Amino acid sequence: MHAIEKILAKAAGKDEVHAGEIVNCRIDFAEINDLYLQTIYSFYEMGGEKVWDKDKVAFVFDHYSPAPTINSAQIHKEMRQFAKEQGFAHHFDINTGVCHQVLAESGIVWPGMILVATDSHTTTHGAFGAFGTGIGATDMATVLISGELWFRVPEVIKIEINGQLQEGVYAKDVILHIIGKLKADAAVYKAIEFCGNYIENLDVADRMTICNMAVEMGAKTAYMKPNDKVFEYLSTRMNEEFVIEETDLDYDYSETYVFDVSKLSPQLAVPHSVDNVYSIENVDKVKINQAFIGSCTGGRIEDIEAAFKILNGKKIHPDTRLIIIPASTEVFQHAMKLGYIQSLVKAGATFASPGCGPCLGVHEGLLTEGEVCISATNRNFPGRMGSTGAKIYLASPACVAASALEGKITDPRELLKEAKENA
Numbered sequence: 001m002h003a004i005e006k007i008l009a010k011a012a013g014k015d016e017v018h019a020g021e022i023v024n025c026r027i028d029f030a031e032i033n034d035l036y037l038q039t040i041y042s043f044y045e046m047g048g049e050k051v052w053d054k055d056k057v058a059f060v061f062d063h064y065s066p067a068p069t070i071n072s073a074q075i076h077k078e079m080r081q082f083a084k085e086q087g088f089a090h091h092f093d094i095n096t097g098v099c100h101q102v103l104a105e106s107g108i109v110w111p112g113m114i115l116v117a118t119d120s121h122t123t124t125h126g127a128f129g130a131f132g133t134g135i136g137a138t139d140m141a142t143v144l145i146s147g148e149l150w151f152r153v154p155e156v157i158k159i160e161i162n163g164q165l166q167e168g169v170y171a172k173d174v175i176l177h178i179i180g181k182l183k184a185d186a187a188v189y190k191a192i193e194f195c196g197n198y199i200e201n202l203d204v205a206d207r208m209t210i211c212n213m214a215v216e217m218g219a220k221t222a223y224m225k226p227n228d229k230v231f232e233y234l235s236t237r238m239n240e241e242f243v244i245e246e247t248d249l250d251y252d253y254s255e256t257y258v259f260d261v262s263k264l265s266p267q268l269a270v271p272h273s274v275d276n277v278y279s280i281e282n283v284d285k286v287k288i289n290q291a292f293i294g295s296c297t298g299g300r301i302e303d304i305e306a307a308f309k310i311l312n313g314k315k316i317h318p319d320t321r322l323i324i325i326p327a328s329t330e331v332f333q334h335a336m337k338l339g340y341i342q343s344l345v346k347a348g349a350t351f352a353s354p355g356c357g358p359c360l361g362v363h364e365g366l367l368t369e370g371e372v373c374i375s376a377t378n379r380n381f382p383g384r385m386g387s388t389g390a391k392i393y394l395a396s397p398a399c400v401a402a403s404a405l406e407g408k409i410t411d412p413r414e415l416l417k418e419a420k421e422n423a
């Protein structure tokens with residue numbers, strides 16, 4: 001069995017499960033974001049009165065946060081009321097951040113747990129060795145009532161990643177490269193395990209970035225065997241007892257892919273699809289109207305630091321807007337403490353409060369017809385960040401910052417070398 005199968009078997013009270021089986025599993029935590037008020041209506045329609053465990057459910061206000069419309073303010077109001085009536089132990093209001101970041105920071109995520117959320121990027125939590133997956137309002141209502149949900153045990157694809165990245169190339173480039181090679185339908189309803197010597201030493205932020213985008217290949221969930229960096233990160237945030245499930249040596253992966261990333265250049269997903277990926281050398285250096293650093297993919301302190309290293313003491317191009325939205329209040333405060341915010345504001349960046357912002361085209365920096373945006377986020381289909389007539393390039397935060405500086409798509413490696421020489 002795979003570690004994922006062992007996690008599901010344990011939650012189903014079975015000795016073993018195998019790909020293709022339908023199992024009914026106990027859920028360890030359920031998160032609902034502010035797009036899914038419908039969950040509450042379904043909960044009542046299905047006869048719900050009290051949720052199965054008030055310590056294992058949380059609302060996160062992040063997609064429409066702070067409320068950009070009266071309707072979303074009404075949604076927040078009704079969700080706050082439900083959370084209060086139910087006595088939820090956790091509640092993440094408009095002053096916290098993006099769900100996947102705040103759940104990890106709050107010590108709610110641990111290896112071996114089953115986490116469901118009303119968000120497709122719940123695959124992010126494979127970074128901690130958790131089984132994280134996105135579900136809809138009706139399934140979520142079932143969970144709120146019963147504390148259980150059915151799953152079809154997924155086949156597992158092994159993606160082995162080896163090699164050391166060169167300066168100016170990041171985890172975001174690695175996952176974009178993989179999606180570009182395997183394509184957006186590579187893992188539909190399957191799990192992806194990321195392993196290899198590149199992954200073994202990877203820090204938590206990079207593990208989250210890679211697992212976050214597994215769903216861009218259709219993956220049901222992602223998995224990385226927890227490493228010391230995960231244990232260190234969790235040690236100061238939670239005290240849940242957990243067991244690390246080991247994958248049997250003779251486990252039979254449905255597919256295996258091996259990537260050597262030691263010679264990888266910065267990668268870009270060019271309009272209009274996440275799997276339309278090219279090395280920066282092969283991408284036209286088009287003018288950039290807007291650059292965005294943020295989201296559950298690229299809004300962590302490491303991402304803001306990458307922008308700081310490139311922009312500190314400089315000014316972004318006069319024809320380019322740079323919007324930076326920390327993925328959480330903890331990240332925001334950390335960046336303030338390190339002086340990154342002041343430096344980046346001086347460089348011409350526009351900050352907004354932690355949340356999803358323009359990532360899915362809700363507010364805080366939408367694009368109009370004909371505009372070109374380079375973004376540290378995870379999707380670039382037409383209309384994702386505003387007008388369907390806009391173009392979105394996905395890239396690493398460093399490439400986003402370098403492009404904001406030059407006003408056109410720019411390779412961060414040159415600027416980083418220069419910044420190092422001048423340091």
Ligand SMILES: CC(C)[C@H](C(=O)O)[C@@H](O)C(=O)O
Binds near residue numbers: 033063118119134
């Ligand atoms: C919540 C939902 C609207 C959506 C998702 O499920 O991923 C959003 O977060 C996104 O990134 O498109």
Ligand code: SF4
Binds near residue numbers: 119295360
């Ligand atoms: S930051 Fe973007 S990708 Fe992440 S949950 Fe919000 S909308 Fe979805």
